[in-house]
Amino acid sequence: MRISLTPRAALAALIPLPVVVLWPSWWMLLTLFVLWALVILADAFAAPAPTAIRVRREAPIQVRLGNEVTGRLLLTNTTARAAHLEVRDAWNPTAGLAAQRTTIRVPAHERRAISQHFTPTRRGEHSSRALLVASCGPLGLARRTTRADAPGRLLALHPFGARRHLPSRVQRLREIEGLAAIHQRGQGTEFDSLRDFVDGDDVRSIDWRATARRRSVVVRTWRPERDRHVLIVVDTSRTSASRLGDATRLDSAFDAALLLTALAGQAGDRVDLLCIDRIPHVSVLGSTRTKVLHDMVTATAAVHPALVETDWDRAAGVIADRARRGSLVVLVTPVDASVVHTGLLPVAARLAKDRPLVVASVADPALEELAADRSDVEDVYRAAAAEKARAERAGVSRTLERVGAHVVDAPPDSAPQALADAYLALKAAGRL
Amino acid sequence: MSAPTVSRRSPTPPSTPPVGALDSGRSSATPETTRRRPWLTILVAIAVLAAVLASVARGVYRDGPLEPDAPTEQGSKATVQVLRDLGVDVQTDRHTDDAVEALDAGRTVLVTAPSDLSGQQLTALAEAQEDDGGQLVLVQPDFVTLSYFTSAISPTGSLRTEADLTAGPGCGDLAHGARQVHVPGAEGLRGSSSVYRTADGAEGCFDSGDGSLVAAEDGIIVLGSADLLTNAGISEAENSALVLNVLGESGELTWYVPSAGDPMGSSGQSLVGYLPDWAGPVALWILAVGVIAMVALGRRFGPVVVEPLPVTVRPQELVLGRARLLQRSDARDAAATSLRSATSTRLADRLGLRHESALDGLLAALAPHTDRSPEQLRTLLGPTPVTTDEDLVRLAQDLDRLEKEIDR
Numbered sequence: 001m002r003i004s005l006t007p008r009a010a011l012a013a014l015i016p017l018p019v020v021v022l023w024p025s026w027w028m029l030l031t032l033f034v035l036w037a038l039v040i041l042a043d044a045f046a047a048p049a050p051t052a053i054r055v056r057r058e059a060p061i062q063v064r065l066g067n068e069v070t071g072r073l074l075l076t077n078t079t080a081r082a083a084h085l086e087v088r089d090a091w092n093p094t095a096g097l098a099a100q101r102t103t104i105r106v107p108a109h110e111r112r113a114i115s116q117h118f119t120p121t122r123r124g125e126h127s128s129r130a131l132l133v134a135s136c137g138p139l140g141l142a143r144r145t146t147r148a149d150a151p152g153r154l155l156a157l158h159p160f161g162a163r164r165h166l167p168s169r170v171q172r173l174r175e176i177e178g179l180a181a182i183h184q185r186g187q188g189t190e191f192d193s194l195r196d197f198v199d200g201d202d203v204r205s206i207d208w209r210a211t212a213r214r215r216s217v218v219v220r221t222w223r224p225e226r227d228r229h230v231l232i233v234v235d236t237s238r239t240s241a242s243r244l245g246d247a248t249r250l251d252s253a254f255d256a257a258l259l260l261t262a263l264a265g266q267a268g269d270r271v272d273l274l275c276i277d278r279i280p281h282v283s284v285l286g287s288t289r290t291k292v293l294h295d296m297v298t299a300t301a302a303v304h305p306a307l308v309e310t311d312w313d314r315a316a317g318v319i320a321d322r323a324r325r326g327s328l329v330v331l332v333t334p335v336d337a338s339v340v341h342t343g344l345l346p347v348a349a350r351l352a353k354d355r356p357l358v359v360a361s362v363a364d365p366a367l368e369e370l371a372a373d374r375s376d377v378e379d380v381y382r383a384a385a386a387e388k389a390r391a392e393r394a395g396v397s398r399t400l401e402r403v404g405a406h407v408v409d410a411p412p413d414s415a416p417q418a419l420a421d422a423y424l425a426l427k428a429a430g431r432l
Numbered sequence: 433m434s435a436p437t438v439s440r441r442s443p444t445p446p447s448t449p450p451v452g453a454l455d456s457g458r459s460s461a462t463p464e465t466t467r468r469r470p471w472l473t474i475l476v477a478i479a480v481l482a483a484v485l486a487s488v489a490r491g492v493y494r495d496g497p498l499e500p501d502a503p504t505e506q507g508s509k510a511t512v513q514v515l516r517d518l519g520v521d522v523q524t525d526r527h528t529d530d531a532v533e534a535l536d537a538g539r540t541v542l543v544t545a546p547s548d549l550s551g552q553q554l555t556a557l558a559e560a561q562e563d564d565g566g567q568l569v570l571v572q573p574d575f576v577t578l579s580y581f582t583s584a585i586s587p588t589g590s591l592r593t594e595a596d597l598t599a600g601p602g603c604g605d606l607a608h609g610a611r612q613v614h615v616p617g618a619e620g621l622r623g624s625s626s627v628y629r630t631a632d633g634a635e636g637c638f639d640s641g642d643g644s645l646v647a648a649e650d651g652i653i654v655l656g657s658a659d660l661l662t663n664a665g666i667s668e669a670e671n672s673a674l675v676l677n678v679l680g681e682s683g684e685l686t687w688y689v690p691s692a693g694d695p696m697g698s699s700g701q702s703l704v705g706y707l708p709d710w711a712g713p714v715a716l717w718i719l720a721v722g723v724i725a726m727v728a729l730g731r732r733f734g735p736v737v738v739e740p741l742p743v744t745v746r747p748q749e750l751v752l753g754r755a756r757l758l759q760r761s762d763a764r765d766a767a768a769t770s771l772r773s774a775t776s777t778r779l780a781d782r783l784g785l786r787h788e789s790a791l792d793g794l795l796a797a798l799a800p801h802t803d804r805s806p807e808q809l810r811t812l813l814g815p816t817p818v819t820t821d822e823d824l825v826r827l828a829q830d831l832d833r834l835e836k837e838i839d840r
Contacts, residue, residue: 010725013717020717023712029717088734094741101733124742132734145733242747249747304742363749371774374828378759378820383828384767385755387774394777 002049002145003044004134009141012036043137047144048079050135053106055148057131059116060157062298065123073150075133077106086138086143087114095126095154120150120156123251125302125358128152158251158299162259162416168421170266176428177267183261194218226268229327230423230432232257233319234300237277239334244364244412250305252362252412253332253402259416260330260423261296265289267427272322275300276315278308285322312343316350325354328432330419335361340396346404352404356431360419361401363393365411474739491778497621498544498571498661500524500687505664506621508544511675512687526691528553535560535685540567542679545659546577548690554580561651567682569653571661572626581652584634588643590624591657593617596669597638597645601707606637606648608677613638613645614669615657621665625657646674653678764818768827770811775831779838802837 016032054076063069077083083106091097096119106112120126131152134145176274194210197217207220234240234257240250261271271292275282282303287295287333310333323329333339370386373379397407406426410418426432493501493509500512500522515522523539525531528549535541535557543549543557558580561568575587594617599607615625616820627643630636636644638656655678659665666672675817679685758767776794780786783797795809802809810816812834818824 004730004731005724007725007728010721010728013721013724017714017717020713021710024713026713029713032717033720086733090734090737092737092739094739122741129737130734134733192722238745241743241745243744244747248742248744305744307743366748367751370748371750372832374825374832377825378755379826380771380828381759381767382752382755385751385758388754388770389751391770391774391777 001049003041004143004145005040006136006140006143008139009040010261012039012139012141040142041137043139044142044144045137046139047135047137047142048077048081048083050085050133050144050146052079053077053083053085053133053135053148055131055133057128057150057152059152060118060154062157062301063118063120064157065120065159068119069120069154070118071152071154073116073131074111075104075106075114076111077108082107084140084273086134086136086424088130088132088134089116089128089152090132091118091128091152091154092126092129094120094122095156096120110209111230118154120154123156123158126156145249153357155298155301155328157297158254158258160255160258160297162255165259165417165420166262166266169263169417169424172424173263173267173427175334175425182379193221195221228269229324230260230264230269230271231274231319231323232260232271232330232331232332233276233315234273234303235310235331235333235339236275236281236305237310238305238307239336239339240308242334242364244279244362244366247412248305249334249362249412250303252415253360254300254303255361255412256360256416256419257300257330257332258293259420260298262293263420263423265292269328269432271296272302273299274318274322275303275319277310278314279307279311280315280318309342310339310344312347312410316347319351323351323355326356328356328358328423328426330358330360330423331405332360332362332419334363335359335393335396335400336405337392337396340399345399348405349403356426357405358419358422358426359407360415360422361397361407361409362415363409363411365413368411436775447760496689498658499548499689503663505662507663508661508666508687510662510663510666511672511679514596514672514676515680515685518676518680519683521684523686525688526684526695527694528556528688528690531686531688532556532560534688535566535568536564537684538566538682539684540679540682541570541688543573543688543690544571545690546570546573549577550696553578553690553694553696557581567651567653569655569678571655571658572622573654574626578628578654582634582649584631584649585628585636585647585652586631587626588629591615591617591640591645592624595625595640599637599641600639602635603637604635606635606646608674610670610674610677612669613660613671613674614665615645616659616665621658621662625659627656628654655701699814764821764824768818768824769815771828771831772815775835776813778835780828782838798838802834804834 013241017038019032020028043134055074056074057071058074059071060069073087074091075085075087078079085106087102087104087106088100089097090100098117098119100116104112104114107335126184128151129299131150132145133148134143141164160282194207195218197206197219201219205219205221207218210218210220234250234253236250240248242249244252257273261273264271268289270286272287273282273284273296274280282299284292284295284299320327331344331348331351333344348357348359367386367390371383371390374383393409400407406422408418408422409416460560493499493503493507495502495504495507497506498508499506500508501524503509512522525534531543532543541557546554551559554577557568560566561581568583570577573581573587578585578587592760594615596612596614598612599610618624626644627640627645628636628647629643630649634647634649636647638645647654647656655661655675657665660671660675666675682794757763776791779798780794783794783801785793785797791810791814794813798809804812807830812827812830818827
């Protein structure tokens with residue numbers, strides 16, 4: 001417990017000034033100072049002990065980034081005196097707590113609440129580093145401060161901005177599955193049903209035997225496979241720390257991974273997630289279809305890029321453990337000459353041999369801008385360098401495709417949709 | 433899928449760090465960890481030690497005009513040292529009281545800056561000199577100062593130019609064995625030297641025409657220039673003979689350097705004296721209130737909170753660096769090649785050609801879509817050398833325009 005002065009204590013020290021003028025002696029000064037100090041001490045000890053104030057926190061557990069959430073601090077005064085309290089709840093700045101300091105009066109044996117509004121500006125874990133309660137004396141000259149024990153944590157979840165693209169992709173999925181009324185032949189291996197031929201159906205899907213039994217032409221429909229396994233592997237190494245637009249590459253990667261998870265959940269597939277750089281460190285494995293999205297959002301909330309290289313050999317081992325033959329593996333990593341040369345290529349070749357492999361990459365939109373600007377010499381050289389970089393990326397994509405991977409390379413605002421479309425294309429083609 | 437779990441573990445050995453412990457960037461760093469910098473403390477300590485050692489090596493002395501311990505040009509260490517070597521007992525005084533005592537004891541007293549003294553101090557010195565006859569040496573006194581001691585000597589002018597003054601025939605003992613003295617002009621320690629006229633009873637020596645540089649009357653010796661005594665000036669001509677003989681005559685010398693801290697020097701009632709007697713206590717009290725206010729306002733309510741920000745990297749550095757390298761080495765052809773191949777690839781895509789198809793195939797496919805001649809197209813897309821920066825810019829813009837044409 002600490003005793004501290006208020007600005008009013010300094011004002012109070014001005015009151016004995018006339019006494020000093022009337023009896024100007026050093027002894028008088030000393031006496032007055034001692035008197036002042038006694039008054040301050042008396043005021044401090046007349047304040048209700050801050051340790052007798054019970055603090056309870058009703059904090060929200062998590063919030064989607066960009067939303068506001070409200071919590072409460074409940075202060076109970078267990079003493080017989082009214083308490084004038086100053087409270088500081090020291091959250092880290094990006095937790096977006098509107099007011100860290102509050103002044104409140106709690107009457108004797110009563111409870112008051114301080115409501116707190118959080119608008120986090122950074123994804124990840126936020127916490128209150130300290131909660132300080134200061135109790136002011138009745139004269140307001142001094143206060144006693146103590147640290148209350150009420151830990152606070154708030155998880156700011158990924159905003160998942162790509163979820164607005166989910167309905168259109170789910171619609172496409174239904175079309176593929178044949179649940180929606182659409183003239184399309186299912187491409188799966190699982191026989192679904194027979195139905196009447198309508199204009200536009202593929203003639204190859206006509207079931208001649210059934211047609212012979214009936215008067216009308218009958219087509220056979222299949223539905224895509226359900227209950228397949230999708231393993232999403234997100235690279236969290238230094239390349240994911242690049243700032244593209246106003247978010248890092250990793251944020252866009254998670255956006256894409258979450259959209260794919262939601263879509264695959266609708267398609268009836270099981271989704272697992274692995275975040276990997278030098279070591280695999282966050283994974284969501286074996287969640288039920290209904291809970292997987294929630295689990296994944298929670299698990300990825302606190303993952304941030306690390307300035308290390310990805311160990312692709314170790315990653316390949318982990319992926320081989322997790323993904324059986326035939327399950328879809330999605331590697332979310334930039335298609336970059338440097339990444340590919342650090343060992344992605346042989347790993348991709350090995351993985352693509354007995355399972356479909358998608359390499360999803362978030363491209364840098366600034367490259368396109370640099371390549372398009374050709375107004376003076378400096379810009380032209382920049383455009384040339386940007387074109388070279390794009391050509392290199394295209395080359396790397398082709399190399400990856402040659403070993404059997406499907407490459408999706410798109411800027412941040414279209415990467416999630418592109419990955420979802422690639423998944424749907426695989427579904428429609430019966431590759432999954 | 434028997435036991436659905438969300439695991440946050442590493443399948444690698446259990447000793448590997450769990451989530452959040454991989455590096456400081458992703459862990460929530462404890463806010464209390466204050467980073468001390470021991471090397472900074474060591475550096476400051478070394479600097480202080482070096483300063484102390486340097487001052488010890490330099491020797492502790494007080495620097496100032498005619499300071500007896502100062503080895504600088506304006507000091508008088510040389511004079512004092514030689515006097516001591518000659519067996520003269522040299523003492524340094526800074527207060528008028530001590531100088532008066534020395535005069536009473538019959539010692540020779542040198543006043544290095546008589547013009548700095550107040551009337552009270554000058555009177556005390558003059559009285560002591562008259563009573564006991566100790567010798568008083570004044571360095572370049574002005575008219576008012578001299579009037580306290582004698583009326584027979586008065587300043588008449590100054591030597592603005594560098595001059596060598598010879599002891600005239602009428603000098604007698606006053607020359608103290610020096611035949612010629614040297615004084616600098618207006619660049620001297622206290623400006624130009626003064627010369628004095630002597631009336632009856634006083635003697636003068638080293639005449640400059642206007643008056644004498646050295647004058648004496650009845651135990652008072654006036655030296656017209658401070659430069660006779662400095663480390664820089666003592667070695668000129670025969671200054672040393674004059675100075676050493678004047679100061680060493682009695683064997684006991686008090687070197688009186690007037691100081692501002694002299695109790696007799698303060699000119700009585702100062703501004704502070706007019707304040708009422710409660711001013712001091714009130715000022716102290718207000719100071720104390722100010723300190724209290726600063727303590728009260730400077731209170732830090734709780735710790736400073738540290739934000740564990742994630743790392744971000746600018747992705748275009750490599751591209752921009754490569755662009756600057758290309759530009760510095762004037763690699764116009766390399767730049768042109770990369771621009772052309774990018775355009776060719778995109779055009780070939782748009783026209784449905786294979787990427788590998790040769791330039792001729794692309795040109796043939798382009799011809800019906802554009803109104804440029806095949807030669808123009810070949811210059812644009814083929815490996816034509818680019819010689820100037822303007823050509824490169826024009827090429828880049830033409831390629832851009834071509835792409836937009838085909839777009840339509």
